[in-house]
Amino acid sequence: MSRTAKGHRARTIRTLAAGAAAAGLFVATGCSSGDDGPGEAAGGVPVVEKGKLTTCTHLPYPPFQSEQGGEVVGFDVALVDLVAKNLKVEQEILDTPFENFKTGAFLNSGECDLAAAGMTITDERKKNVDFSVPYFDATQALLASKKSGVTTLDEVKSGKKKLGAQAETTGESYAKSQGFDPVAFESSDAVLNGLRTGQVDAVVIDYPVVQGWLKDKANADQFVLGQNIETGEQYGFSVKKGNTKLKAAIDKAITDAKADGTYKKLYEQWIGPMPKAQS
Known part of the structure; x- marks a missing residue:
């Protein structure tokens, strides 16, 4: 699957292999005709396309979702593969503009x-x-170019440095709440490129994303991790308002995964060592 221009959707099919482990699912990509129409998954859970659990996401946003070798992983x-497996359907992923996640447009x-x-759970988003x-x-973090000489938002402000963030995210909202007018980038890749090319001196973005970037030696040599910003954020998956059956299926998959150790295994695979408070 390839990245698409803003406002377009790229489609990729993820096929669950029978008996595959949650952390090592077989994945295939291809085209879907979309001719099957709505249907029901196991337990009478309604789905927009028969035999599939269709997930809207916004690529790339590693370690949560990104393309690796033609597959969408994270x-x-x-x-969500765990949810799909329980519902006895395949997960299909659509790449969509992030601003629609606040309104629930593609769900509606x-x-x-x-x-x-x-996606952070917020009262504003809960309305939709x-x-x-x-x-x-989740927490936010400040990442700055080493040559900028800044490691805190106060230094960004006092030094009159340029700050960036991903558009329509809580990182952007937080920066604005602190009196900044951040340069808005469409994707996390664009945020990183803006920092690399000097369009901005520092960025505010989710800490796990920064962790992933700094695993690359070139990034670690060029950038410095600044202050960690505790915002009390928690991520959630969203469904159309009133879709109680699917919400219950998602909640069960998350709860079961935390209870049986699958969550910890996936966390360590994609993000890193689990904080003691969450283990």
Whole structure:
């Protein structure tokens, strides 16, 4: 699957192999005709396309979802695979603009069953969608170019440095709440490129994303991890308001995974060592 221009959707089919382990599912990509129409999954859970659990996401956003070798993989993807497996359907992923996640547009239009995009649960978003139980405790972080000489937002402000963030995210909202007018980038890749090319001196973005970037030596040599910003955020998967059966199925998959150790295994695979408070 390839990245598409803003406003377009790329479609990829993820096929669950019978008996595959949750952390090692067989994945195939291809085209879907979409001719089957709505249907029901196991337990009478309604789905927008028969035999599939259609997930809206926004690529790339590693370690939660990104393309690797033609496959869409990541922590969010693996958790939703658990839901799909329980419902005896295949997960299909649509790449969609992030701003629609706040309004639930693709859920309401019947294009997707759920949205999974490293999305923070907020009161504003709850007006438009129903969220699953939280599946991830998140914080924001400041990442700056080493040559900028800054490691805190106060230094960014006092030094009159340029700050960036991903558009329509809580990172952007937080920066604005602190009196900044951040340069908005469409995707996390664009945020990183903006930092690399000097469009901005520092960025505010989710800490796990920064962790992933800094695993690359070139990034670690060029950038410095600044302050960690505790915002009390939690991620959730969203469904169309009133879709109680699918919400219950998602909640059960998350709860069961935390109880049987699958969640911990996936967390360590995609994100890293689990904080003691969550283990």
